[in-house]
Amino acid sequence: MPTKPSQSSALAMPSSLEGHIVPPERLELIAAHMHGLAATALAVSDELPLQADVGDFVATLEAEKD
Amino acid sequence: MELRSASLTSLAAAIASGKTSSQEATAQALLRARAVHEKTNAVITFEDEAALASAKAADAAVAANRPLGPLHGVPLAHKDMFDRRGRIPSWGAKIRKDVACTTDATVIARLEAAGSHQIAALHLTEFAFGPTGHNYVLGHARNPWNLDHITGGSSSGSAIAVATGVVPAALGSDTAGSLRLPAAACGVASLKPTYTRVSRAGAMPLSASLDCVGPIARDVGDLAIMLGLIAGADGRDGVASRRAVADYTRHIDEPVTGLRIGVDESLLAIADASVQKRVDTALRVFEAAGAIRVAVKFPDWGMLDRLTQLLQLPEVASAHGRHLRRRAADFGPQVRARTEFGHFVSGADHQTALRARGTMLRRILAETYANADVAILPTFADPLPTIEALDVSGGPQLQAAMGRVVLYCRPVNYLGLPALTLPYPRESALPNGFQLIGRPFAEAMLLQLGTAYQRTIKPELAPLQ
Numbered sequence: 294m295p296t297k298p299s300q301s302s303a304l305a306m307p308s309s310l311e312g313h314i315v316p317p318e319r320l321e322l323i324a325a326h327m328h329g330l331a332a333t334a335l336a337v338s339d340e341l342p343l344q345a346d347v348g349d350f351v352a353t354l355e356a357e358k359d
Numbered sequence: 360m361e362l363r364s365a366s367l368t369s370l371a372a373a374i375a376s377g378k379t380s381s382q383e384a385t386a387q388a389l390l391r392a393r394a395v396h397e398k399t400n401a402v403i404t405f406e407d408e409a410a411l412a413s414a415k416a417a418d419a420a421v422a423a424n425r426p427l428g429p430l431h432g433v434p435l436a437h438k439d440m441f442d443r444r445g446r447i448p449s450w451g452a453k454i455r456k457d458v459a460c461t462t463d464a465t466v467i468a469r470l471e472a473a474g475s476h477q478i479a480a481l482h483l484t485e486f487a488f489g490p491t492g493h494n495y496v497l498g499h500a501r502n503p504w505n506l507d508h509i510t511g512g513s514s515s516g517s518a519i520a521v522a523t524g525v526v527p528a529a530l531g532s533d534t535a536g537s538l539r540l541p542a543a544a545c546g547v548a549s550l551k552p553t554y555t556r557v558s559r560a561g562a563m564p565l566s567a568s569l570d571c572v573g574p575i576a577r578d579v580g581d582l583a584i585m586l587g588l589i590a591g592a593d594g595r596d597g598v599a600s601r602r603a604v605a606d607y608t609r610h611i612d613e614p615v616t617g618l619r620i621g622v623d624e625s626l627l628a629i630a631d632a633s634v635q636k637r638v639d640t641a642l643r644v645f646e647a648a649g650a651i652r653v654a655v656k657f658p659d660w661g662m663l664d665r666l667t668q669l670l671q672l673p674e675v676a677s678a679h680g681r682h683l684r685r686r687a688a689d690f691g692p693q694v695r696a697r698t699e700f701g702h703f704v705s706g707a708d709h710q711t712a713l714r715a716r717g718t719m720l721r722r723i724l725a726e727t728y729a730n731a732d733v734a735i736l737p738t739f740a741d742p743l744p745t746i747e748a749l750d751v752s753g754g755p756q757l758q759a760a761m762g763r764v765v766l767y768c769r770p771v772n773y774l775g776l777p778a779l780t781l782p783y784p785r786e787s788a789l790p791n792g793f794q795l796i797g798r799p800f801a802e803a804m805l806l807q808l809g810t811a812y813q814r815t816i817k818p819e820l821a822p823l824q
Binding site: 307309310311312313315318319322323324326327329330331333334335336337338341342345346347348349350351352353354355357359 | 553554555598600602605662665666668669672676680683684687696699700702703704705707708710711712713714715716717718720721724753755757758775798799800
């Protein structure tokens with residue numbers, strides 16, 4: 294099971310926001326939501342074949358026979 | 360000729376034969392657009408002068424017996440998110456006030472090459488980033504069947520314009536349900552194509568891994584015509600498939616006998632009981648036409664939904680974060696809050712969602728679609744809510760409320776599959792709709808099923824006068 298992100302790391306403002314202030318109440322909502330998404334990513338990542346590649350998706354679409 | 364209820368094909372034929380003129384059709388469409396807009400907020404920009412000039416030129420071409428395109432002289436209107444030379448698409452936002460476009464979006468250029476012209480640029484959710492039709496900077500869209508209810512989004516104006524007979528068809532886009540939800544809410548049809556089927560060049564980017572452009576129409580045959588015109592390879596969009604474009608009208612009238620429609624009962628059970636019943640009613644229409652109901656099972660839908668968000672949220676933040684950093688006050692509260700989320704997704708998690716996509720799709724094609732040709736799901740999980748009920752702005756209910764609205768739609772974008780939305784057989788004054796989800800590039804089969812369905816469940820105009 295993934296570990297829960299620490300409060301401080303969950304609330305850290307990313308540099309991509311470059312000074313845009315997210316109010317504390319929204320940060321809490323974001324942290325809670327991101328925890329669920331990160332847990333899914335971790336679980337999927339653990340099961341994903343190492344060779345899985347970003348290009349597989351379009352290749353699979355395009356491999357469909359007419 | 361009753362232009363309000365005319366299909367794309369019948370209107371084009373009437374103009375080409377001189378039974379009606381493009382100027383008459385265009386003038387009537389503009390009049391209707393104004394009347395509809397007054398009640399529904401469907402239009403962002405009216406384009407009377409340019410539209411009437413195009414119509415005049417179209418009529419001159421008919422009079423001179425010049426070769427005519429398949430949509431010659433037909434007035435259309437599209438979601439205000441496509442580049443058009445000399446114009447500034449609003450993207451449903453306050454942000455865009457500066458530089459005019461120097462080229463047309465590929466889909467716009469292709470529809471113009473077919474002879475159509477645009478009468479108005481239509482309402483959308485701010486940055487096409489919202490599934491309900493709420494727009495906190497330009498005003499909310501109102502449902503033409505009942506003005507208190509949502510239109511669905513983000514292609515809200517396109518669905519209203521088609522539902523009210525302003526135009527027979529319109530373009531929209533779909534990143535997480537934005538063609539399907541408004542079509543369902545406004546009682547019309549839409550086709551979200553396979554991810555690579557239609558070029559997105561010149562369409563406002565929202566989430567590049569998920570964005571699709573497609574048509575909304577009342578008549579399934581009109582969806583087929585629109586898709587045939589806009590689909591195909593495009594040097595301006597490296598993702599656009601080089602696969603040949605089918606003639607989507609060719610087999611559209613063939614019987615659907617024996618086609619298998621997959622139902623995932625456990626996934627369907629998440630929907631409101633009344634919605635489950637309406638899906639069953641729609642299935643009975645297909646069964647009466649010869650299709651077969653079969654059981655299927657999708658993998659963990661919640662997992663697919665979270666993987667979709669891991670693509671969508673950071674990609675939105677990347678595309679529109681610059682506006683958030685510099686002009687946050689010009690954002691509506693809902694889109695501002697939603698755009699903030701993506702800045703907190705890690706690069707590793709975004710990459711995992713991208714890498715897992717091919718694996719998930721292969722698994723679903725091999726397992727879920729092993730014994731089914733298409734799958735059926737609701738478009739909305741619930742009866743159509745009111746504007747007030749979903750007026751959550753950027754508050755604490757935002758993610759849960761929006762998540763419930765897109766529940767059945769968002770993972771379809773992750774999988775890149777085509778989806779046809781149709782209205783349920785009507786049981787009340789409010790429409791709603793379901794989606795048929797096909798294998799990659801199975802648009803022709805979806806349209807064939809849709810045509811069979813519309814032999815029984817005829818397209819309707821919204822009662823708004």
